Amino acid sequence: MISKRGILIHPEEVGDYWAEILVESDLNLVAIHPKGGAAASDTLSDMLEFVKTDAFLSFAEKVRGKGIALEYEFHALSWLLDRNLYDTRKDWFRMNEEGERVNDYNMCPSNPDALEYIAERSALLAQKLPYNTDRYFFWVDDAKAFCHCSRCKGLTPSDQAMIIYNHILSGIKTVNKDATQSYLAYLDAIAPPVNVRPEEGIFLEYAPFLRDSSLPINDPNCKENQDQVRHIDGLIQVFGAKNSQVLEYWMDNSRFCGWKLPYKKLKLDEEVLRKDVQYYRTKGFESLTSFGCFLGEDYAREFGVPPVKRYSEILWTR
Secondary structure, three states: OOOEEEEEEOHHHOOHHHHHHHHHHOOOEEEEOOOOHHHHHHHHHHHHHHOOOHHHHHHHHHHHHOOOEEEEEEEOHHHHOOHHHHHOOHHHOOEOOOOOEOOOOOOOOOOHHHHHHHHHHHHHHHHOOOOOOOEEEEEOOOOOOOOOOOOOOOOOHHHHHHHHHHHHHHHHOOOOOOOEEEEEEOHHHOOOOOOOOOOOOEEEEEOOOOOOOOOOOOOOOOHHHHHHHOOHHHHHHHHOOOOOEEEEOOOOHHHHOOOOOOOOOOOOOHHHHHHHHHHHHHHOOOEEEEEOOOOOHHHHHHHOOOOHHHHHHHHHOO
């Protein structure tokens, strides 16, 4: 049964405009998503300042007053493990395929001191997020980049991500005993972990980034989509369907714009959306969400209000 239907928006687009759209849409979840990539630590830091402002607090009160849950989803690891620590803690960082320790993305998940450090930082980060639910989405870095050191080489990318998420959750639980943390099945970590089990409180978030969005996710003739969905059954087997969430790209205008301006008009593919929703229901996912970035007031001035209400209607259709 689908219990949550939501959308992710950039913090710089938050305000009365989005509050009104959300209230009229019948969505029951909105998540704030600072941009990822190489600058993820900076955009997260900017968001942590923004959530202190009257503009954000007013938005939060409006949506929550209408029964819309507020959450945050972002690539957190470069904030949790400051890249500047590389000068003194090089062994905390990943080893690349050439055998060199580098501080570009992610970390060495076989280093217990580094894991303890990110757990402590996760607790600190959780305390900085006002009005959050008990669900947390502190993701690994936005890249295909995992550790190849002698201790990690027997671990798949998903195993390495699982170790990190388990420790992130352990840190958050020190400040919120009811906390849960997502495992982001995404890029190299879209396959289920093999050698590492999720701790209690880890839930599945499935994000098929490499899909072809012009075709249904389960289209049997689309190799890209088949490469993404072939992992779902294994993921459900490892994590269970309880609290599982789809994070899709149906409303992600930033994706359709190539993550750069100028804006293009979003064309919601209702047929693909319907078929995708039907498929995800059969797999037992409990929440359906989509990125909804590049749909702020600047977009509306040029193209009109984005089709959020129609998106919501299709999510609710059985």
